[in-house]
Amino acid sequence: MPAANHFEKIESYLPLNFSAPQDFLIAFAVVLAFLIVRYFLAVFPFYFFFWMRNSPPTPFSKAQVKMEIKYSIFSSVLFALAGVFMAFLWQKGFTRIYLNFDRYGYAYLLGSIIIVAVIHEFYFYWTHRWMHQPAVFKRVHLVHHLSRDTSPWASFSFHPLEAVILAAFLPLIVILLPLHPVVIIAYMVFMTISAISNHLGVEMLKNRWVLQHFISGTHHSAHHKRMNANYGLYFCFMDRLFRTEHVTREK
Numbered sequence: 001m002p003a004a005n006h007f008e009k010i011e012s013y014l015p016l017n018f019s020a021p022q023d024f025l026i027a028f029a030v031v032l033a034f035l036i037v038r039y040f041l042a043v044f045p046f047y048f049f050f051w052m053r054n055s056p057p058t059p060f061s062k063a064q065v066k067m068e069i070k071y072s073i074f075s076s077v078l079f080a081l082a083g084v085f086m087a088f089l090w091q092k093g094f095t096r097i098y099l100n101f102d103r104y105g106y107a108y109l110l111g112s113i114i115i116v117a118v119i120h121e122f123y124f125y126w127t128h129r130w131m132h133q134p135a136v137f138k139r140v141h142l143v144h145h146l147s148r149d150t151s152p153w154a155s156f157s158f159h160p161l162e163a164v165i166l167a168a169f170l171p172l173i174v175i176l177l178p179l180h181p182v183v184i185i186a187y188m189v190f191m192t193i194s195a196i197s198n199h200l201g202v203e204m205l206k207n208r209w210v211l212q213h214f215i216s217g218t219h220h221s222a223h224h225k226r227m228n229a230n231y232g233l234y235f236c237f238m239d240r241l242f243r244t245e246h247v248t249r250e251k
């Protein structure tokens with residue numbers, strides 16, 4: 001097992017020189033391959049346990065899944081570019097990423113993941129509402145709503161313009177907020193699971209408290225069907241604050 005101070009060195013995370021074009025390309029290829037493998041490895045268990053073992057919770061067509069996989073792979077290209085760009089910014093000293101675990105205290109280290117999630121909620125809610133403006137919707141967000149009945153394969157199915165808007169969040173937040181790379185990695189894992197859970201069409205956790213405060217399978221599935229409600233990402237509070245939670249749960 002690596003010692004804790006292994007995670008306090010920039011070389012442990014960035015073994016290449018991101019200013020050199022060939023290193024940038026190598027990193028891009030590695031991150032892209034990783035994101036595509038992550039997509040299949042992360043979605044498949046959910047698809048298997050919630051869809052194949054039971055009958056699909058929503059009507060389901062092979063053509064839709066093919067389309068979702070195609071757009072998810074396009075999105076992975078843009079997510080990989082954003083990831084490598086973030087690494088470039090970090091190496092150049094443009095970010096507030098910090099390496100010593102105790103630099104801002106352990107309470108902040110743990111709490112920073114919640115702070116990022118809350119800021120992300122604001123960012124997603126307002127960009128999402130903007131994408132529902134009729135003129136913007138057709139060009140940017142329609143692709144994601146082609147999955148009227150959500151499937152776990154739709155979790156990363158976005159038009160490239162929408163993928164850019166979504167991918168911009170992490171490079172922006174690391175410029176503004178001190179974050180430890182381990183927190184960023186944990187947050188990425190959380191983002192992946194949440195994106196899949198939101199598109200499952202069924203509830204992953206049936207706990208009442210969770211369903212009351214967090215976006216989940218049926219809450220987001222109602223957004224895909226009704227369009228004018230439930231714009232949130234993780235939490236229900238933005239939709240409640242701005243009175244857009246018109247329906248809480250829908251099959």
Ligand SMILES: [Zn+2]
Nearest residue numbers: 144199220224
């Ligand atoms: Zn969606």
Ligand SMILES: [Zn+2]
Nearest residue numbers: 128141145223
């Ligand atoms: Zn939408």
